[in-house]
Amino acid sequence: GAVVSQHPSWVICKSGTSVKIECRSLDFQATTMFWYRQFPKQSLMLMATSNEGSKATYEQGVEKDKFLINHASLTLSTLTVTSAHPEDSSFYICSAPIGTSGDYNEQFFGPGTRLTVL
Amino acid sequence: GQNIDQPTEMTATEGAIVQINCTYQTSGFNGLFWYQQHAGEAPTFLSYNVLDGLEEKGRFSSFLSRSKGYSYLLLKELQMKDSASYLCAVMDSNYQLIWGAGTKLIIKP
Numbered sequence: 001g002a003v004v005s006q007h008p009s010w011v012i013c014k015s016g017t018s019v020k021i022e023c024r025s026l027d028f029q030a031t032t033m034f035w036y037r038q039f040p041k042q043s044l045m046l047m048a049t050s051n052e053g054s055k056a057t058y059e060q061g062v063e064k065d066k067f068l069i070n071h072a073s074l075t076l077s078t079l080t081v082t083s084a085h086p087e088d089s090s091f092y093i094c095s096a097p098i099g100t101s102g103d104y105n106e107q108f109f110g111p112g113t114r115l116t117v118l
Numbered sequence: 119g120q121n122i123d124q125p126t127e128m129t130a131t132e133g134a135i136v137q138i139n140c141t142y143q144t145s146g147f148n149g150l151f152w153y154q155q156h157a158g159e160a161p162t163f164l165s166y167n168v169l170d171g172l173e174e175k176g177r178f179s180s181f182l183s184r185s186k187g188y189s190y191l192l193l194k195e196l197q198m199k200d201s202a203s204y205l206c207a208v209m210d211s212n213y214q215l216i217w218g219a220g221t222k223l224i225i226k227p
Binding site: 042043045 | 159160218219220
């Protein structure tokens with residue numbers, strides 16, 4: 001099946017710093033990628049939809065200026081957590097669907113990035 | 119609002135069969151997914167149903183009834199490695215996934 005990678009796998013940072021997480025589709029092109037956040041023992045929560053060549057679409061309650069998303073190419077989307085605080089500590093997961101909008105029948109997930117903000 | 123319900127936790131015995139139920143109320147329906155997620159890892163795809171009926175894939179089967187807003191995941195010949203959380207997700211009319219909170223499955227020897 002298709003492969004999606006994320007980098008880094010885990011990161012520990014000080015409060016107030018910014019952290020960039022990369023999501024790459026390794027063997028297919030993804031015009032759309034999804035960014036999720038998952039707190040312990042909770043479901044995945046969609047944060048934003050990343051679209052290549054256009055602005056990301058953010059879910060209600062997600063701060064656009066805090067979670068910067070850049071879909072630079074058909075295989076790379078980045079999520080930057082700016083001025084991170086301890087409450088931003090979470091498991092961040094990206095996914096890329098196969099197919100075109102309206103015809104998605106499977107999504108491939110990256111391995112996730114565990115962010116800990118001290 | 120949109121809602122996905124599944125049991126929080128289930129326990130089963132190695133070698134047995136277990137059925138994990140999922141009920142949903144969403145804005146539109148474009149398919150239902152089941153994912154397996156081990157602790158600290160990203161979800162992995164198990165099944166996709168868009169038409170009513172049973173889809174069988176090895177030890178795992180998934181059933182869908184759109185009229186009832188209901189699905190189940192059936193796991194046969196349970197193995198210890200099947201201990202994980204099982205997530206039910208529905209793709210709504212905007213082609214976004216709405217996730218259930220997951221069912222933690224505990225397998226005992």
